[in-house]
Amino acid sequence: MSSSAVADFGLIGLAVMGQNLILNINDHGFKVCAYNRTVSKVDDFLANEAKGTEVVGAHSVEEFVAKLKRPRKIMLLVKAGSAVDAFIDTLLPHLQEGDIVIDGGNSHYPDTQRRYEALTKKNILFVGCGVSGGEEGARYGPSLMPGGNPAAWPHLKPIFQAIAARAPDGAPCCDWVGEGGAGHFVKMVHNGIEYGDMQLISEVYHIFRDGVGFSDDEQSEIFAQWNKGVLDSFLIEISTDILRFKDVDGAPLLEKIRDAAGQKGTGKWTAISALDYGMPVTLIGEAVFARCLSSIKDERVRASKILSGPTTSRYTGDKAQLVKDFEQAMYASKIISYAQGFMLMREVSHQFNWNLNYGSIALMWRGGCIIRSAFLGDIKNAFDSNKSLECLLFDPFFQKATATAQSGWRNAISAATLIGIPIPALSTALSFYDGYRTARLPANMIQAQRDYFGAHTYELEDKPGNFVHTNWTGRGGNVHASNYDV
Ligand SMILES: *[C@@H]1O[C@H](CO)[C@@H](O)[C@H](O)[C@H]1NC(C)=O
Numbered sequence: 001m002s003s004s005a006v007a008d009f010g011l012i013g014l015a016v017m018g019q020n021l022i023l024n025i026n027d028h029g030f031k032v033c034a035y036n037r038t039v040s041k042v043d044d045f046l047a048n049e050a051k052g053t054e055v056v057g058a059h060s061v062e063e064f065v066a067k068l069k070r071p072r073k074i075m076l077l078v079k080a081g082s083a084v085d086a087f088i089d090t091l092l093p094h095l096q097e098g099d100i101v102i103d104g105g106n107s108h109y110p111d112t113q114r115r116y117e118a119l120t121k122k123n124i125l126f127v128g129c130g131v132s133g134g135e136e137g138a139r140y141g142p143s144l145m146p147g148g149n150p151a152a153w154p155h156l157k158p159i160f161q162a163i164a165a166r167a168p169d170g171a172p173c174c175d176w177v178g179e180g181g182a183g184h185f186v187k188m189v190h191n192g193i194e195y196g197d198m199q200l201i202s203e204v205y206h207i208f209r210d211g212v213g214f215s216d217d218e219q220s221e222i223f224a225q226w227n228k229g230v231l232d233s234f235l236i237e238i239s240t241d242i243l244r245f246k247d248v249d250g251a252p253l254l255e256k257i258r259d260a261a262g263q264k265g266t267g268k269w270t271a272i273s274a275l276d277y278g279m280p281v282t283l284i285g286e287a288v289f290a291r292c293l294s295s296i297k298d299e300r301v302r303a304s305k306i307l308s309g310p311t312t313s314r315y316t317g318d319k320a321q322l323v324k325d326f327e328q329a330m331y332a333s334k335i336i337s338y339a340q341g342f343m344l345m346r347e348v349s350h351q352f353n354w355n356l357n358y359g360s361i362a363l364m365w366r367g368g369c370i371i372r373s374a375f376l377g378d379i380k381n382a383f384d385s386n387k388s389l390e391c392l393l394f395d396p397f398f399q400k401a402t403a404t405a406q407s408g409w410r411n412a413i414s415a416a417t418l419i420g421i422p423i424p425a426l427s428t429a430l431s432f433y434d435g436y437r438t439a440r441l442p443a444n445m446i447q448a449q450r451d452y453f454g455a456h457t458y459e460l461e462d463k464p465g466n467f468v469h470t471n472w473t474g475r476g477g478n479v480h481a482s483n484y485d486v
């Protein structure tokens with residue numbers, strides 16, 4: 001059997017992502033064994049896309065497992081959900097202690113955590129790996145976010161870091177993320193941040209188009225300039241291209257696209273986990289809700305005919321200054337969004353004991369994935385220079401950056417508000433910033449109200465931890481906290 005164990009890596013699931021990852025791994029000098037339950041897919045792949053490569057195939061799970069060198073490294077790229085559990089169950093009888101199973105699909109992190117716990121009991125090293133960069137990334141360099149059983153990492157590292165995308169300085173966009181379900185969790189937060197970045201860009205586009213009256217070409221020029229500064233990123237770059245793209249009739253294609261955004265759920269999952277863990281990830285939340293509002297298009301069209309806005313809907317001030325203000329507003333809001341994303345990661349990591357590696361998370365996102373940007377280098381530096389950094393906004397670089405951006409940020413938000421252009425993400429970022437830097441918030445009023453109507457009790461400033469109730473009305477009634485739940 002050992003003589004037939006020829007492959008360094010096994011991959012199950014021959015949809016485009018799986019095929020491309022196999023070819024990528026093969027290009028880097030590792031021998032891959034391919035398997036698909038529909039075995040004709042294996043033959044098709046070997047005869048076509050993988051023709052002339054070192055890739056080998058298997059026609060049964062037994063043959064597949066026998067062809068892998070130990071410890072076996074098996075990646076599943078099958079549909080998230082029950083298919084992953086079913087395949088793990090099929091593999092298990094054929095595996096030995098210390099073998100590694102990697103789920104490279106879009107699994108929800110609680111599932112990954114559950115599988116990690118179950119397989120750890122069987123001495124199988126389970127890894128949940130976020131893969132970003134789409135089909136193109138899978139073929140030529142994805143961003144890989146592996147997490148799970150740390151004993152697997154030394155075996156995977158040479159392969160994963162070889163095939164991953166590279167940051168501009170040459171560093172691979174792949175490192176160990178943390179334990180348990182950490183890999184898929186970090187991928188989920190990545191997608192949530194992507195929702196936020198996209199929403200910020202679309203808000204600026206909205207005010208530039210409707211509030212200032214810039215043409216799409218003019219906006220493309222502005223974004224191209226921004227892409228040379230602090231906002232340098234993949235999403236600004238593609239927005240520049242999108243704005244100048246012309247349809248066959250010569251008009252901007254963008255303006256013909258229906259303004260109803262779709263979503264596949266990862267942004268929503270991030271927002272749900274923020275609510276579950278009590279973390280104020282407001283910008284991603286607003287980005288998800290903004291997509292929801294966009295999708296009730298017919299209702300908005302009806303509302304647009306009856307609801308009035310401010311008398312002036314055009315910006316009449318200095319346009320060049322407004323452009324500068326929005327550059328600062330977008331930059332500061334991005335800092336807030338990433339700070340919020342890292343707050344969520346810190347909290348969940350703490351709950352699950354994942355030991356998340358924040359610096360390498362920022363590094364992994366620097367290339368290969370949708371949110372890649374120059375700015376992530378600064379985030380990495382912040383976590384490198386202080387391993388116990390509480391929040392990104394405590395880092396001297398980001399403290400200074402938000403302070404510098406502040407006046408432009410406030411001007412941009414008031415300009416949009418006065419002419420009635422919605423900017424949910426930009427403005428929630430500023431509200432968060434102002435709330436975060438406020439030592440005394442008005443939550444004492446909320447506590448008093450809760451105690452007044454529901455006897456929920458409150459703490460006094462000078463006696464935290466000691467909960468008391470006041471008989472506010474001097475009237476009867478035995479109100480118990482259990483009567484209300486607000
Ligand atoms: C087999 O390949 C198809 C695509 O051709 C893919 O959708 C499916 O997930 C694969 N299934 C398994 C279990 O390998």
Ligand SMILES: *[C@@H]1O[C@H](CO)[C@@H](O)[C@H](O)[C@H]1NC(C)=O
Binds near residue numbers: 387388389390391394
């Ligand atoms: C690192 O960050 C923590 C928490 O934000 C802070 O208390 C500490 O002073 C920082 N250390 C340095 C060296 O800046």
Ligand SMILES: *[C@@H]1O[C@H](CO)[C@@H](O)[C@H](O)[C@H]1NC(C)=O
Binds near residue numbers: 475476477478
């Ligand atoms: C509140 O005070 C009034 C008047 O002193 C008293 O009659 C009533 O029982 C008190 N209510 C409670 C819930 O303690």
